Amino acid sequence: MLNYFLKRLLDMIPTLLIVLVVVFMFVHLLPGDPARLMAGREADAAVIAMVRQDLGLDRPLYAQFWRFFTHVLHGDLGTSMASKRPVTNEIAxxxxxxxxxxxxxxxxxxxxxxxxxxxxxxxxxxxxxxxxxxxxxxxxxxxxxxxxxxxxxxxxxxxxxxxxxxxxxxxxxxxxxxxxxxxxxxxxxxxxxxxxxxxxxxxxxxxxxxxxxxxxxxxxxxxxxxxxxxxxxxxxxxxxxxxxxxxxxxxxxxxxxxxxxxxxxxxxxxxxxxxxxxxxxxxxxxxxxxxxxxxxxxxxxxxxxx
The missing domain is CATH 1.10.3720.10 (MetI-like)
Known part of the structure; x- marks a missing residue:
């Protein structure tokens, strides 16, 4: 039973890796620009660009994923774009x-x-x-x-x-x-x-x-x-x-x-x-x-x- 339990725990690792990739790609395929939503309807292109840079959305997609992946390994799910509080606190x-x-x-x-x-x-x-x-x-x-x-x-x-x-x-x-x-x-x-x-x-x-x-x-x-x-x-x-x-x-x-x-x-x-x-x-x-x-x-x- 113990061997079976440990084997199943190890099997969780590739499953979670696949989930990480799928979740990241799914989220970034959603229509709409978070920077524009955060900046407001009246914001001009310069303000939106500043917000996008502040959120890290101006980086290449692979760089954003690597940052997300490394943070998750350390138990950090990032910071909410809306409330500016850690995501772990929001979930808790x-x-x-x-x-x-x-x-x-x-x-x-x-x-x-x-x-x-x-x-x-x-x-x-x-x-x-x-x-x-x-x-x-x-x-x-x-x-x-x-x-x-x-x-x-x-x-x-x-x-x-x-x-x-x-x-x-x-x-x-x-x-x-x-x-x-x-x-x-x-x-x-x-x-x-x-x-x-x-x-x-x-x-x-x-x-x-x-x-x-x-x-x-x-x-x-x-x-x-x-x-x-x-x-x-x-x-x-x-x-x-x-x-x-x-x-x-x-x-x-x-x-x-x-x-x-x-x-x-x-x-x-x-x-x-x-x-x-x-x-x-x-x-x-x-x-x-x-x-x-x-x-x-x-x-x-x-x-x-x-």
Whole structure:
């Protein structure tokens, strides 16, 4: 296991190098001139040229990339063009609100999604299954921004029960977490149903029932553990999706997180912030995939890594 873990860590290095190149090229292909945006609409060509020189955008592209690459190796993601503060500080301020929102969304999405999937698999092709899959398809089909605005209209505007913007208390997390986690719960429900339905047909499940084991223990002890491996894979991918894909939800609810920071950075063509955020999201996906692979051994000790 240790050798496998170390090998995967080493495999991350070329992946991150590729991500660095792709992120840098993608950002510099965005339309618009950051120097003109920073200088203002009324600035003349001389002022824009001075701003471009101050930002380092007058250098050749390869020189800009080498500077970006060497700074990243030292843990420096650069300085924001808009706020003039280090990008690491900008990310650190916004990271915790996004992390807590993601964790809240993931917890309820996993609980409800797996519950609906298990119930649908046990009562397959009957009314609980049809109801559960209808809810799952609805969760996948409804756009997150539309769901967010609908929830705000009902629970904030009409009923006045919940706040719409901010992250000051637990009540602020309810509507954004429901909006963000709805699609994940739907995916988890469909994936759990498919995995659990296959496990229920296995011989060891029939053997356990033949031995007189209670149905609850057959489902939870024998069935759930064996059905969890593909579900854990999907869970890890969905968690990475939530961390990096909360942009629309954070914009709708004016959430002070990384998603809104990325939108603001794109609007201002703030290259260092965009590069830092995309690099962070990529690193999160790589680490989550590694942790998911390691969790396989905890779920099923029969798995061996070579």
């Amino acid at each position: 301020i916004r990271f915790l609100p996004t992390l807590w929102l993601t964790l809240t969304s993931m917890v309820w999405a996993v609980i409800f999604g797996m519950s609906i999937g298990m119930i649908s698999a046990i009562w397959r092709n009957r009314w609980p299954d049809r109801l559960g899959m209808t809810l799952a398809v609805s969760g996948l089909s409804f756009p997150s921004f539309a769901l967010g605005m609908l929830l705000m209209q009902v629970f904030s505007v009409e009923l006045g029960w919940l706040p719409t913007v901010g992250a000051e208390s637990w009540r602020h997390y309810i509507l954004p977490s429901i909006t963000l986690g709805a699609a994940v719960a739907a995916v988890m429900a469909r994936f759990t149903r498919a995995s659990f339905a296959d496990v229920l047909q296995e011989d060891y499940m029939r053997t356990a029932r033949a031995k007189g084991v209670r149905e609850f223990l057959v489902i939870t002890k024998h069935g759930l553990r064996n059905a969890l491996i593909p579900v854990v894979t999907m869970m890890g991918l969905q968690f990475g999706f939530l961390l990096g894909g909360s942009i629309v939800v954070e914009k709708v609810f004016n959430w002070p997180g990384l998603g809104r920071l990325l939108v603001d950075a794109v609007e201002m063509r703030d290259y260092p912030v965009i590069q830092g955020l995309v690099l962070l999201f990529s690193l999160e996906f790589i680490i989550i995939n590694l942790l998911v692979d390691v969790l396989y051994a905890a779920i099923n000790p029969s798995i061996r890594y070579r």
